[in-house]
Amino acid sequence: MHERAGTPATESDLIDVEALVRAYYERRPDASVPEQRVAFGTSGHRGSSLTTSFNEHHILATTQAIVDYRTAQGITGPLFIGADTHALSAPAQTTALDVLVANRVRVLTDEFDDYVPTPALSHAILKWNNDPARRAEGEADGIVITPSHNPPQDGGFKYNPPHGGPADSDATKWIADRANELIAGGLAEVRQAEPSGVETYDFRGNYVDDLHHIIDFDAIRQSGIRIGADPLGGASAHYWAAIAERYDLDLTVVNGRVDPTWSFMTLDWDGKIRMDPSSPSAMASVLEHAGDYDIVTGNDADADRHGIVTPDGGLMNPNHYLAVAIEYLFAHRPKWGADAAVGKTLVSSSMIDRVAASLGRRLWEVPVGFKWFVPGLLDGSVGFGGEESAGASFLRFDGTVWTTDKDGILLCLLASEIRAVTGESPSELYRKLVERFGDPAYERTDAAASPAQKAALGRLDGDAITASELAGEPITAKLSHAPGNDAAVGGVKVQTADAWFAARPSGTEDVYKIYAESFKGPEHLRAVQAEAQRIVGDALGAAAG
Template sequence: MNARAGQPAQESDLIDIKALVHAYYELIPDVTVPEQRVVFGTSGHRGSSFDAAFNETHIAAITQAIVEYRASQGITGPLFIGRDTHALSRPAETTALEVLSANGVNALVDEFDDFVPTPALSHAIIAYNAAGHDDQADGIVVTPSHNPPRDGGFKYNPPHGGPADSDATNWIANRANEIIAEGSHDVKRSEPTGVGTYDYRGKYVDDLENIIDIEAIKKAGVRIGADPLGGASVHYWSAIAERYGLDLTVVNPTVDPQWGFMTLDWDGKIRMDPSSSSVMASVLKHKDDFDVVTGNDADADRHGIVTPDGGLMNPNHYLAVAVQYLYGHRPGWKPDAAVGKTLVSSTMIDRVASSLGRRLWEVPVGFKWFVPGLVDGSVAFGGEESAGASFLRKDGTVWTTDKDGILLALLASEIIAVTGKSPSELYTELTEKYGSPVYERVDAVATKAQKAALGKLNGSAITADSLAGEPIVAKLSEAPGNGAAVGGVKVVTEHAWFAARPSGTEDVYKIYAESFLGAEHLKRVQAEAKTIVDAALGS
């Protein structure tokens, strides 16, 4: 933990926006250097122009590759495109539009030149493709999500509206690197002409009443504070307040590509992660002013929930409460619709699902795994420990197939309105029934080689037969729900577990651990986890 974590950013912490944008146009990547290649992680290609990892050359090549990919898949409809508030997002969007226009793709930007949250773009794709058109739409979101201000991000959402799967992203990345290596001669570019528009904000906000009990929130007079953390949801929250007449205050409407108003994250960096107590330090000051205060990251696919009685909720705690509440208050959902969770989310969700008589769908990290279930209604809720989730409409049909931080933030208000209790109070009730787990994720710096080795580690390589005094009952390198590779390992006992996997977005690796036997037992689990993994890696 950095000594300044949770403290306001200083001038020395801020990036030079002009220099960052200049580097975007001036630095030419060398794709023989691994750090400068196009690489799609769990949520697209990310990097900084300062590092020659996110530059005009990259975006032009990626967009050309997307054009070729969508043609190979017979996708001929409009391409929805939106950007967040990062400094590199506008230049990247402009580059993409030049390539899309030259290739004859009908790109649709925001009607009001507003920022576009990831869930709003997913919502737009799904709405178009559900309307009976002869063609299909897809989309691009220009965002590095919660990453620091120096970063840019670019992700592709195919016609199902959610994150592209590995087959698509691998093809796009390989083709983009090939284009760059050959001097970008295959890239078609022109001044954008005939670019269409779409009212992302209006369509999304107007539709919220079909997934959230807005009337209950309004009737109960729930006092809501919303902090966009300088991200793309800023005008959405004010539109929601106006459209539905809610007692909702945007506590900080500031948009600043330097994020100079932020408090620093655990490692001393500016990062817009609403699940981090260090990031949310300024938001926590408002906890007694409202019934609930919420936060979102830069593209609004993540949520943070602050209650007067509990402060900032652990994302796992809130997901468990959301599951308990939703499956008891959505009669339009299929009675056999499963509860979706990622492998590194709390076992409390397993216990809640079991008590509800619902099947648990446990998948690897990455929201893309929930997409098929959300589309056909077989999975009514999908959630990640990193504060990302989405769920179905009241009638059991798909809402978004990407994470929706605005939706989950509004759900907290519905829960308060309907139950008369805060989500943190409801979580306490869950612990009284099912035990009180202690959960922690530790991030540590790792080389790319170390991350690669960990990502390929097989459960059979684990030789230990006990963990923190309990017999090991499972050594997983494939997810129980769908058999897909975890990209790491998970080791399970009766009352505890740990998982180790490399980060898909930063040069760190993550050890997740949880124990239902208390904090001291968790420390034992964490200590032994490192020993077990080191032994398996031969280090």
């Protein structure tokens, strides 16, 4: 923990926006340098112009690659495009429009030149594609320009195909490979033209007007609860006021500032400015309002993540809130299918497993990455899909799809519905879950690993683990594929009756991530974490040998 974590940013912490944007246009990536290549992680290509990892040439090439991918897939409808409030997002959108217009792609940008949250873009794609008349004109897809909660100097570029959610690995690999090929070729095959004839779309109006199909606003309004919403300077900045007006809520936007330096933020755990609504350090200023409202919420820069603050519990751990949301939703959405499953990522809390079992619902456990929930949310076979990193979405009242990408605005509104309908805060409801199912201790830590070790861990098979016990308990499962869809997890998960750990290589650092949880308390968790490093180390050593 950095000594200044949770304290206000100072002048020395802020980026030079002019220098950042200048570097976007001036620096030229070298496709032979790994750090300067286009690389899609679990949620798009990210980098900074200052490290020559997110520059004009990256976006020119990536946009042309997306155009080429659309052609190969037979996607002929409009492309929705939106950007968040990061300083590099607006230049990247201008660059992308140059390429899209030159390639005669029908493009729809925001009608009010506003920022576009990730869930609003997903909603727009699905609204188009679920309308038979519009779909007859061709399937729509989209680009959202955001590095999510990353620091102010970063940029991000995400592609959402016609299913509305994050592109799968096959699509992102194709796009990244093609983009790097175009950069290596000096962008000779990239078409550019001055943007003209670009159409507009009311992302905010369409999204806000449709929310009554998924949130019980009557209950919220009649309860009279007081709501505070902090967009954290992100793309939801103008959405919260629109929601308050449209549904006549006692909702106050506690901080409506948009500033590409994020000078109003408190520093995150590592001393960096990071708009993470699940981090107590980053949310320190929001927590000051905990006693002023019945529910206070926060979102990250593209509003795909949520932070929930209650007067009695402070900032909720994302795993805790997901468990509460799941129990509430499956008890208050009678039109959801009887077989609609509870979706969770492999590294989310096992409290969710216990809640799902008590509801008699099937648990659908998938690898890390929201893209895995897309098919189930589309066909209604998954009622709720959530990640431990505070990202989730769920079905409309009638059991049909809402978004296939994470929706932080939605999950924040749900907290108010829960408070209004039950008369209890999500924190109080989580304490009741603890009384029923136990009190899990959960933590993520990092362990050093060389590139070769990380590669070996990503390929590791559960059968390579020879241990039979974990922190004094018999091991019940050794997983290298997710139980829900049998997809490779890119690491391993080891389980016992009361504890588990999962180990995955980092995509950006020479470490591997260890997620661990124990229902036997913090001391047992420490034992699980220590043995996890030993077990993984032994397996990697055996693989190397």
